[in-house]
Amino acid sequence: MxxxxxxxxxxxxxxxxxxxxxxxxxRVLCRPxxxxxxQKGSRRMxxxxxxxxxxxxxxxxxxxxDDLKSIPAKYKTIGGIMAVNLAIFALFKSKNPRTLAFxxxxxxxxxxSMRSRPWTLLTSCFAQATPAHLFVNMLSAGCLAxxxxxxxxxxxxxxxxxxxxxxxxxxxxxHKVAVRNGLATLGASGCIMGLLGAVAVVHPxxxxxxxx
Numbered sequence: 119m120x121x122x123x124x125x126x127x128x129x130x131x132x133x134x135x136x137x138x139x140x141x142x143x144x145r146v147l148c149r150p151x152x153x154x155x156x157q158k159g160s161r162r163m164x165x166x167x168x169x170x171x172x173x174x175x176x177x178x179x180x181x182x183x184d185d186l187k188s189i190p191a192k193y194k195t196i197g198g199i200m201a202v203n204l205a206i207f208a209l210f211k212s213k214n215p216r217t218l219a220f221x222x223x224x225x226x227x228x229x230x231s232m233r234s235r236p237w238t239l240l241t242s243c244f245a246q247a248t249p250a251h252l253f254v255n256m257l258s259a260g261c262l263a264x265x266x267x268x269x270x271x272x273x274x275x276x277x278x279x280x281x282x283x284x285x286x287x288x289x290x291x292x293h294k295v296a297v298r299n300g301l302a303t304l305g306a307s308g309c310i311m312g313l314l315g316a317v318a319v320v321h322p323x324x325x326x327x328x329x330x
Contacts, residue, residue: 192267195275199244199263200256203306206245207252221245226302227287229294239291243283245304255306262313269320282312 210221224235227242246252259279267275286308294300317324 190267191272192264192275195267195272196260196263199276199279200260203244203246203252203256207249210245210247222302226304227291228302229291229300231302232291239284239287240280242287242304243280243306243309246306247304251305255310258310259306259313262310262317266313266316266320278312278316279309282315283309286311 206221206225209217210225212218212221223231224238225241225245227238231238246255263275263279266278270278283306287303290303290308294303
């Protein structure tokens with residue numbers, strides 16, 4: 119690529135405006151901005167975390183670590199929870215029989231699993247069955263957690279999510295024993311109900327609209 123000196127760094131916040139009239143790039147090359155060679159007369163580029171160079175345009179996009187550090191802690195916690203759920207969901211979709219068998223054994227809760235794998239009370243709360251199941255649960259959990267996150271610390275928010283999930287799995291297991299149902303279950307419904315209860319405590323006068 120030529121004329122690296124014409125590239126200048128910009129932050130994520132002003133990404134859209136520069137690219138609005140830019141010529142469509144022929145390809146995208148990702149490389150750290152700090153590795154771009156400096157030529158005589160060019161403005162010195164700051165050593166930012168990473169950069170995206172668009173071939174055919176005159177822009178370099180860099181992500182400043184200070185911008186990432188400014189993200190509220192509650193959103194980092196929520197993002198981490200969503201990332202774990204997404205990763206587990208992806209593993210459930212594996213075509214490898216051994217991987218799928220491992221996930222079914224350690225990330226679903228049933229009366230049988232409790233005899234030798236009690237941790238499935240918690241791990242099953244981070245597993246979702248279908249894309250729609252994943253989307254609805256993560257959307258609900260994200261909205262509710264963001265409403266509670268300002269009142270608690272990140273560790274308390276995570277403990278609330280996990281504790282509510284354990285309680286939900288325990289109640290589900292008790293129901294299975296009562297009706298003699300041996301089916302395995304999974305999902306974050308218990309976590310969401312716990313977050314909903316926390317929202318009711320933190321915001322007792324909050325009005326909730328349910329579109330019909």
